[in-house]
Amino acid sequence: MRSSWLRSHLAALRALLVLTVLTGVLYPLAIWAVAQLPGLHDKADGSLIKAANGSTVGSRIIGQSFTDKDGNPLKQYFQSRPSTAGDGYDPTATAASNLGPESIVDTLPVPGAKDDEGNPDEGDQSLLTQVCTRSKDIGELEGVDGSRPFCAKSGVGAVLSVFGSRDAKGVVTRPTRVVSVNEACPAAPFITAYRGVAVECAKPGEDYAEGQIVPIRGGAPAKPEVPSDAVTASGSGLDPAISTAYARLQAPRVATARGIAEDKVLDLIDKYTTGRSLGFMGEPSVNVVELNLDLDRAAPYKS
Incomplete structure (x- = not known):
């Protein structure tokens, strides 16, 4: 019994040592040697x-x-x-960022609020606002028109939350209240009225999800002067x-x-x-x- 137990453990130890040498020493050395060949050396060392x-x-x-x-x-x-x-x-x-094309509504920072670590609440920008802000800043830096479709001149996403009666498809047919969800009060909304209803600025901390979210294209050119890779x-x-x-x-x-x-x-x-x-x-x-x-x-x- 003892002899059989000892032989099996010695065999396992030998296998461990052999595999350690093969996979832990010889294989890495072989790969390193191949990487030193002309044409591969620069890339292998990090370019x-x-x-x-x-x-x-x-x-x-x-x-x-x-x-x-x-x-x-x-x-x-x-x-x-x-x-x-x-x-x-x-x-x-x-x-x-893992943000997609449906990320168009910001989470506005609440004045005086703090996160779990005691830091001031900074809110959370949507992908649309990030793109709009970058395009505006680059336009100012390069001296070109930084406007883009669905972007307000202030550099945030031009998005409204529209409240009112809806049809069978859930579309608001008679607006009663309209809020520019990405522009915190006391900012002046990017448009003054939508379908005859005055547009309000957004109050941080207030939930506008019950309204119909409506992006506004605006008058920006279809092909912006600031390329897409500059803002994404x-x-x-x-x-x-x-x-x-x-x-x-x-x-x-x-x-x-x-x-x-x-x-x-x-x-x-x-x-x-x-x-x-x-x-x-x-x-x-x-x-x-x-x-x-x-x-x-x-x-x-x-x-």
Whole structure:
């Protein structure tokens, strides 16, 4: 009995040692060796980008924010697309907002209210308001029209909650009360009246879910001047690239800030533009980190 028990445990121990060597030592070493082959070494080491002095300044596959300590965009740099990964482009917190096209109503902050940790209530912006706010801010930064369909001029989603009698399909036929749900009092609503009823501002903490939610398109152009990738975050929150349209929108500002010709900036955009994957997937894009690094080499910023 004892001899049989000992033999079985020794066999298990030998199997453990053999598998540990194979899967814990030899296999990782083999993979590492393959990764050092020409053409694979750079990608295996993280696609790192180095400055002229040899220091590592980033990765070709992970974006960065080019803002000051208060989060304001630095005018001498091209701006990346928004990121919801941590405080922005945090590889340890890669994530999307998980908000979809039906996210159009904000949760307004209640003055004086605090969360479970004692922090002031900041409310919760809908995806629509996030897009509207970003588009308005970028329009002001780049000197273009930042308006978008279904966005109020104030930079929030243009959405109404309409109360009144409804038909069999649940559509309000005779409005009796209308509230601009994303504009907290005492703000003036983006429109004064809807179907003959005066529009009210929203009171934080009040529930308007019983009304019919109605987005208002407004008079913004069907094709906004601010590209969509400038106002939406990628699924990972780490996307290092922007569209050529967004890069070219920023070119005049960057050229002015650095005191160089716009054509020189456009040439650098073309240099760091990559085509569609496999020739047909996706759209051409511009690597922002590499572009900004080359800008610092070619035309150092003088504050």
